[in-house]
Amino acid sequence: MKKPVTIHDIAKLANASSATVSRVLSNSNYPVSAAMREKITRIAKEANYIPNMLGKQLKTNTSMTIGVIIPSISNPFYSSVILGVEEIAREHNYHVIVCNSLQNPDFELGYLQTMAEKQVKGIILSSIAQNTSLLKGLLQNGMHAIAIDQRIDEEEISQIEFNYAKGGYMATKHLIEHGHTRIGYATSELDRHSRTEIHQGYLKAMSEAGLKPVVEISGAGKVFSSSNEFDSGKQLADKMLERHKDLTAIFACNDVMAFGVIHTLTSRGLRVPDDLSVIGFDGIEYGQMIHPPLTTIKQPDYEMGILACKLLLDKLQDKDSSHLSVMLQPRLVERASVTTRQAGD
Amino acid sequence: MKKPVTIHDIAKLANASSATVSRVLSNSNYPVSAAMREKITRIAKEANYIPNMLGKQLKTNTSMTIGVIIPSISNPFYSSVILGVEEIAREHNYHVIVCNSLQNPDFELGYLQTMAEKQVKGIILSSIAQNTSLLKGLLQNGMHAIAIDQRIDEEEISQIEFNYAKGGYMATKHLIEHGHTRIGYATSELDRHSRTEIHQGYLKAMSEAGLKPVVEISGAGKVFSSSNEFDSGKQLADKMLERHKDLTAIFACNDVMAFGVIHTLTSRGLRVPDDLSVIGFDGIEYGQMIHPPLTTIKQPDYEMGILACKLLLDKLQDKDSSHLSVMLQPRLVERASVTTRQAGD
DNA sequence: AAAAACTCAGAAACCGATTACTAAAAGAGG
DNA sequence: CCTCTTTTAGTAATCGGTTTCTGAGTTTTT
Numbered sequence: 001m002k003k004p005v006t007i008h009d010i011a012k013l014a015n016a017s018s019a020t021v022s023r024v025l026s027n028s029n030y031p032v033s034a035a036m037r038e039k040i041t042r043i044a045k046e047a048n049y050i051p052n053m054l055g056k057q058l059k060t061n062t063s064m065t066i067g068v069i070i071p072s073i074s075n076p077f078y079s080s081v082i083l084g085v086e087e088i089a090r091e092h093n094y095h096v097i098v099c100n101s102l103q104n105p106d107f108e109l110g111y112l113q114t115m116a117e118k119q120v121k122g123i124i125l126s127s128i129a130q131n132t133s134l135l136k137g138l139l140q141n142g143m144h145a146i147a148i149d150q151r152i153d154e155e156e157i158s159q160i161e162f163n164y165a166k167g168g169y170m171a172t173k174h175l176i177e178h179g180h181t182r183i184g185y186a187t188s189e190l191d192r193h194s195r196t197e198i199h200q201g202y203l204k205a206m207s208e209a210g211l212k213p214v215v216e217i218s219g220a221g222k223v224f225s226s227s228n229e230f231d232s233g234k235q236l237a238d239k240m241l242e243r244h245k246d247l248t249a250i251f252a253c254n255d256v257m258a259f260g261v262i263h264t265l266t267s268r269g270l271r272v273p274d275d276l277s278v279i280g281f282d283g284i285e286y287g288q289m290i291h292p293p294l295t296t297i298k299q300p301d302y303e304m305g306i307l308a309c310k311l312l313l314d315k316l317q318d319k320d321s322s323h324l325s326v327m328l329q330p331r332l333v334e335r336a337s338v339t340t341r342q343a344g345d
Numbered sequence: 346m347k348k349p350v351t352i353h354d355i356a357k358l359a360n361a362s363s364a365t366v367s368r369v370l371s372n373s374n375y376p377v378s379a380a381m382r383e384k385i386t387r388i389a390k391e392a393n394y395i396p397n398m399l400g401k402q403l404k405t406n407t408s409m410t411i412g413v414i415i416p417s418i419s420n421p422f423y424s425s426v427i428l429g430v431e432e433i434a435r436e437h438n439y440h441v442i443v444c445n446s447l448q449n450p451d452f453e454l455g456y457l458q459t460m461a462e463k464q465v466k467g468i469i470l471s472s473i474a475q476n477t478s479l480l481k482g483l484l485q486n487g488m489h490a491i492a493i494d495q496r497i498d499e500e501e502i503s504q505i506e507f508n509y510a511k512g513g514y515m516a517t518k519h520l521i522e523h524g525h526t527r528i529g530y531a532t533s534e535l536d537r538h539s540r541t542e543i544h545q546g547y548l549k550a551m552s553e554a555g556l557k558p559v560v561e562i563s564g565a566g567k568v569f570s571s572s573n574e575f576d577s578g579k580q581l582a583d584k585m586l587e588r589h590k591d592l593t594a595i596f597a598c599n600d601v602m603a604f605g606v607i608h609t610l611t612s613r614g615l616r617v618p619d620d621l622s623v624i625g626f627d628g629i630e631y632g633q634m635i636h637p638p639l640t641t642i643k644q645p646d647y648e649m650g651i652l653a654c655k656l657l658l659d660k661l662q663d664k665d666s667s668h669l670s671v672m673l674q675p676r677l678v679e680r681a682s683v684t685t686r687q688a689g690d
Numbered sequence: 691a692a693a694a695a696c697t698c699a700g701a702a703a704c705c706g707a708t709t710a711c712t713a714a715a716a717g718a719g720g
Numbered sequence: 721c722c723t724c725t726t727t728t729a730g731t732a733a734t735c736g737g738t739t740t741c742t743g744a745g746t747t748t749t750t
Contacts, residue, residue: 004486006706017730022708030709031728048482053462054408055706058399059735073443074424082418086445095459098418098443100431114440117398137393141349226630259634266636285571289604290635291611351736362700367738375739376698400736404705 005047014043025051057119065095066312067115069108069125073100074226076284077301078126081148084305085124092313103224105129116143122312126150128192144315146308151193158315159325160308164194167297167330168201171251171279174295174332176209179341180249180277184214186236186261187253188229198253198281214247216240218257226256233260241268248276248341255280255287255296262290262337273339283333293335300328350392359388370396402464410440411657412460414453414470418445419571421629422646423471426493429650430469437658448569450474461488467657471495473537489660491653496538503660504670505653509539512642512675513546516596516624519640519677521554524686525594525622529559531581531606532598533574543598543626559592561585563602571601578605586613593621593686600625600632600641607635607682618684628678638680645673 007025011018016036023030024040057063068085070078082098089096097120101108108129115123116138126149127135139145139156147159175183185202187195199215206213216239218232233252237260240247252258258280262272272278272292280287283298307326352370356363361381368375369385402408413430415423427443434441442465446453453474460468461483471494472480484490484501492504520528530547532540544560551558561584563577578597582605585592597603603625607617617623617637625632628643652671 004706007708008706018707019709019731020729023729026708028708031726033728036729048486050458050461050483050486052403052464052706054399054403054464055735056708057735058397058403058706058737059708061735063399073418073427074421076419079419079424083445100428113395116395119397119399138395141393141395227633230630230634256634259631263634263636285575286604286631286634288572289575289601289608289631291608349736352738353736363737364701364739365699367736368699371738373738376696378698381699397736400705401738402705403707403736404738406705 004052005049006052007049010040010044010047010049013047014040016040025049026056061119063095063119063121064093065097065118065120066122066124066309066316067097067099067111067120069099069101069111069115069123069127071101071103071126071128072224073098075224076286077282077299080301081126081305081308084302084307085309086305088306088309088313094313101128103128105131109134112138116141122146122316124148124308124312125152127152144312146312146315148304148308149194156323158311158323160304160311160328161325162194162299162304162328163330164197165201165204167281167299168198168251169205170201170330170332171281171297172202172205175249175251175277175279175338176205176211178249178277178338181209181211182214182244182247183211183249183251184216184240184244184247185251185253186216186218186233186240186257188218188224188232188257190217195253202251214240214244216243229254229256230260230263233257234264235260237261237264241265249278249338250276251279251281253281255282255284255294258294258296258337259286259290262292262294273337277338277341279338283331287333288335292337295335295338296333298331298333300331304328349397350394351397352394355385355389355392355394358392359385361385370394371401406464408464408466409438410442410463410465411467411469411654411661412456412465413441413443414446414456414460414468414472415443416446416448416471416473417569418443420569421631422627422644425646426471426650426653429647429652430654431650433651433654433658439658446473448473450476454479457483461486467491467661469493469653469657470497472497489657491657491660493649493653494539501668503656503668505649505656505673506670507539507644507649507673508675509542510546510549512626512644513543513596514550515546515675515677516626516642517547517550520594520596520622520624520683521550521556523594523622523683526554526556527559527589527592528556528594528596529561529585529589529592530596530598531561531563531578531585531602533563533569533577533602535562540598547596559585559589561588574599574601575605575608578602579609580605582606582609586610594623594683595621596624596626598626600627600629600639603639603641603682604631604635607637607639618682622683622686624683628676632678633680637682640680640683641678643676643678645676649673 007018007021011021021040023032024037086096099111122144124146145157147157190196203213216236218236250261252261258278262278265272265276280294280296283296287294287296352363352366356366366385368377369382431441444456467489469491490502492502535541561581595606597606603623607623610617625639625641628641632639632641
């Protein structure tokens with residue numbers, strides 16, 4: 001294993017000083033003769049010179065890196081967000097570091113600390129940690145952060161929220177407008193802001209229509225994998241059908257749980273949507289692939305990533321430290337899992 | 346925005362030298378009196394000291410970071426791989442940087458370069474770039490790499506391969522053993538090693554059984570998103586049904602395409618598996634969520650991540666530079682999309 | 691009581707880059 | 721021919737840590 005070639009090695013080979021080499025190789029507009037430029041460029045290429053970013057970043061105090069902290073990369077919603085973030089970052093020559101908190105507050109805090117240590121100046125995070133003291137400290141030391149998806153109750157932070165309450169309301173309203181009156185809501189634990197908001201939206205729509213809400217909450221574990229969510233969708237549907245035999249529609253708090261609900265209904269010989277309508281929430285791509293294709297509320301995930309990254313880069317570059325709060329709106333995606341119920345049924 | 350507090354600031358506050366502070370804060374076993382230890386630790390905490398990793402890493406020439414380069418994070422197969430990698434990395438206090446090449450060789454090479462510049466010493470990559478000269482150069486300069494999923498034809502690199510050929514053979518054989526004789530194979534372009542291998546496995550099983558292969562290749566674009574794969578599955582199924590009306594089973598080269606195939610069959614009023622059997626490839630979680638649950642060939646994705654990371658860390662720590670090649674075996678996951686065909690039909 | 695060994699702390703070099711400052715050489719103007 | 725710019729290159733300080741080396745003070749050995 002050879003010693004890595006440094007800027008000084010290149011300088012020696014080119015009979016120049018490291019200062020000149022630095023100016024050439026980092027495209028500074030400092031005056032360097034054309035001959036020197038060519039020579040250094042050529043020699044650096046021949047020697048397979050790879051600049052050491054640690055040295056550069058230490059001196060210039062810029063890492064050109066933004067961090068993203070999300071619950072899980074294997075959730076299609078978040079992977080879409082990341083795609084959006086990366087696209088914008090790439091356009092601006094920024095690098096992106098993605099960390100999965102796996103719903104574990106300690107991991108989240110650990111990643112936050114690590115990023116600060118790595119001199120990351122901007123972070124996009126979907127936080128589940130209750131303890132914001134570390135984050136607050138970082139913000140005071142010049143870090144910038146954008147909260148996405150999950151609200152963080154701090155003044156100093158820009159938020160890109162999604163109107164979960166309205167989404168929950170829209171989904172429920174959609175079912176009501178299709179003649180449904182006995183509508184169950186299947187949700188995972190109401191321990192996160194997003195969950196409680198959707199729930200509120202459901203309750204509001206039901207109460208406005210004078211209907212009695214039927215809510216079933218999954219007591220499942222914290223680890224959230226697709227399989228677990230699918231299973232809890234199946235179980236919640238089972239419970240609902242047993243306790244409320246007269247339901248004509250079920251609203252699930254996310255698409256994968258809706259898949260589970262449909263699975264249970266289908267295995268029980270019930271037809272979707274003819275016997276029961278089902279509506280989901282999230283708008284992941286797989287929703288179009290199941291049978292019947294899932295009607296759902298779409299969150300603008302990719303757009304959220306784009307927007308978050310743009311906002312963050314603005315902050316980093318313009319030193320504009322105003323904190324704003326954007327609210328993205330839900331969109332109904334009508335596919336085939338919801339149908340009109342006749343009045344008498 | 347305050348100036349960040351450095352190790353020298355802490356030294357001043359504690360009436361000590363930066364050397365001593367460094368020794369305390371980095372848990373060196375260099376002798377430092379208990380009183381000094383306590384004092385420095387306390388002051389550092391009070392001052393919210395955050396060490397600058399750039400300085401540390403520059404001096405020690407270690408980044409404690411491994412890189413992962415994959416085609417796309419939104420492919421569930423790769424996101425499982427990453428989960429495995431991260432788990433092992435976390436146990437060893439390593440950080441993981443994930444990069445999506447998005448099937449673009451230029452992006453892949455760019456990320457490789459960036460990682461080298463950031464002094465990442467170990468990389469796990471699923472490469473699609475033909476040009477291995479950059480990689481070879483990095484390997485000679487002390488970088489370590491593990492190729493997963495896609496073979497790289499270099500001596501100096503350890504490989505964790507998956508036996509695609511056997512998987513293709515097993516899938517086909519499974520259909521044959523269930524009495525099918527007219528079996529179509531739906532695949533995306535045969536431009537990657539994995540694709541050609543599965544294809545070969547299919548051909549081998551067919552020829553051994555004396556059956557005539559029926560292959561339909563998607564000419565779709567390079568951009569591979571789930572939606573695109575789903576659509577091309579739908580289209581391939583359409584073509585197949587028109588050109589070969591007597592098919593009784595279809596084998597798709599990945600699960601999402603199989604979803605597309607099933608969608609087409611279902612919309613045409615054909616029942617799966619009663620009229621046609623379908624088998625997929627990959628074993629993503631969503632396969633259990635569709636109707637009927639998809640029979641498929643499972644790749645050990647998570648295990649691949651675990652293994653790749655363990656192997657890489659061994660290399661990085663033991664300086665053991667032997668290059669080995671591991672071949673992971675496919676596993677048949679029987680669900681409900683394949684059924685036995687009666688002889689006469 | 692002197693010598694040897696040990697404990698603990700600090701001074702300063704160093705990692706690989708950037709950059710403020712200095713200086714030599716070349717060209718312009720009188 | 722001599723001064724005044726202008727152009728181009730180099731010297732050395734610096735970023736925030738780590739670590740080698742040196743040395744002061746204390747304890748143990750003889």
